[in-house]
Amino acid sequence: MSNPAMQPRLEGVILEELVELTLADVCRACTTHAESIIELVDEGIITPLGDAPQRWVFTGVHLRRARVVLRLQSDLGVNRAGAALAVQLLEEIDALRTRLRALEDR
Template identity: 55%
Template sequence: MDETIKLSLVDVCEACRVDAESIFEMVNEGIVDPEGSEPMNWQFNTAALRRLQTALHLQRDLGVNLPGAALALDLLEELEALRRRTL
């Protein structure tokens, strides 16, 4: 996906099939850090969208809570960075 694409809160809610409150909770947990100072001005890139979708998958399918999902996402990104360094 193109990393330069910016998505609004409404776009992200539709793409993830969740309400804005779910996105607020994930932002508060540090899963993503949208651009913009107010929720209605938030902009998300496609990497943030992928993180949100993965966090939702961890919650829905595996029963992981939000702090656990945030930790898992950080560890997965660290693992990916290490893999890129060894190539």
């Protein structure tokens, strides 16, 4: 099966974008208090749907982002702004790698 046309094609759905989480779900997954997540929302680091914390709806992408920021803060002592910048740069790197793989597959 060295011929690329003969190899099976893998397809999938990105669940991170389809999952709906509440503030309580995100707090549990991040093992933190609601105040920490609310601060991330206030800073614009994560942007849930909904007009109040009780009605916020988060996705898996928000959860991943919150976990990385909180981990950078607790493990490395990075301030919130620095952690937000690091997450943004990591996401850009992931997007560029995805584009590069797509170009290599052509």
